[in-house]
Amino acid sequence: MITTIAVRDRRMSGMGVDASSWGAALVRISPYTFSAIGIAISIGVSVLGAAWGIYITGSSLIGAAIEAPRITSKNLISVIFCEAVAIYGVIVAIILQTKLESVPTSKMYDAESLRAGYAIFASGIIVGFANLVCGLCVGIIGSSCALSDAQNSTLFVKILVIEIFGSALGLFGVIVGIIMSAQATWPTKLISGIFIVIWILSLVSRRKNLCEDSESFFWDS
């Protein structure tokens, strides 16, 4: 028990934190927790943004369509843009969960595995909050678009251009999130891979030594 605490203290002072500080508490949180929360945020907050945007647009659209029924079919595009934001969240959540791997307990608090955990967490936050504000933006513009279209139908296409720029914000979030998630390499495979490579090399070199010995043996005799 005392030796494990000593090992932990040495490892932590190797990482530059004092063993009884808040920093120590943070690095003792399992990287799996961070990953799971990241995945949850990516899908949960994206869907929040999409839903928020859809109700903002939808309520205005319904009211405006009473006096001007022609606007309904065209203005459903705004709702579709908000929906796309939720889809981005789902896609990234699926990608992130494929990055989760099991790590042996001895390596769970290594710097490498913490890094992987933080990468997934960050990716989830990036995608979640980018999609939240994107959904809001597209929703508010969609509401104004419906009301303006009801008054003057030439305005629809112009306001749609604004909406397209707004929906690009979610796409930025998804791109950066996916790039972040590529950083999520857990320590297992790499180190065991190195062992395997070293072992193969050692086999090959032993084989070569044997062959040379047998050749020299044959030549001598």
Added chain:
Amino acid sequence: MYGFEALTFNIHGGYLEAIVRGHRAGLLTTADYNNLCQCENLDDIKMHLSATKYGSYLQNEPSPLHTTTIVEKCTLKLVDDYKHMLCQATEPMSTFLEYIRYGHMIDNVVLIVTGTLHERDVQELIEKCHPLGMFDSIATLAVAQNMRELYRLVLVDTPLAPYFSECLTSEDLDDMNIEIMRNTLYKAYLEDFYKFCQKLGGATAEIMSDLLAFEADRRAVNITINSIGTELTREDRKKLYSNFGLLYPYGHEELAICEDIDQVRGVMEKYPPYQAIFSKMSYGESQMLDKAFYEEEVRRLCLAFEQQFHYGVFFAYMRLREQEIRNLMWISECVAQNQKSRIHDSVVYMF
């Protein structure tokens, strides 16, 4: 928080705001008014109006039309729109919409009390009342002899009760007192409405403050001009001015001591927004003042529609409809009395 109303306004108000903007699209434009001004008689007017949103309200009227019928049916449309919005609204929008009616209630109360004073029949007076300002016990107003009875019998159960605290006297009702009562009630109502809008905050507070301040200032000028030459003392006149608006408090001090219209003009020209109004009129002319104020009011009301996610659009729509009904009444009267040259004296164009 100002600027973030867009995030939550549509939960309760999105549908109704879209509906009121749809109604706004149905207001008569300059082209419609030009058509109406060309009409020869009231049937022509009815025909032109059948192409607008008033069509379904006027189509069943029998042929010898009166101007009062036209005005009544158009007001009916306004009331229907209002009631539809009111029954769909939740707090605080429903309170806001109720506030829009109190002005009409005050007008109705004064109408009935004045009519009773001049020995008119109660039923006839009730038919003349504005439908938006009706309340249940309105017929009982005819029984009251002085203000205390008025309050105790009828008004204590209505939403106008809190506005009466300043004008509870035991004096008998006569013409002068009734006008003072009307203005005192209206002053209390405007101040209450103003405080309510300030409490709502955000874009509603800003836009409604501007509209209500203009209303308060306009009433102050009208009270001043109407009380020039009457027995109303300066202190009494000052008590009738609302305690907000551009003219408060220094403009009110100066208006209270005005004795003729040129002095009023001198006071108002110190304020840039009102200077623009008064500069359109030449000296000594006061007939055009009403129209100038109406035009300014319509301009500000149309600007309220420029912003989304606030309650000011409801107030603006109701006022614009009322202005339109006034326009239609003027046009119908001019056409019915064959005075078409005077039509353009009093029609305020909106869009």
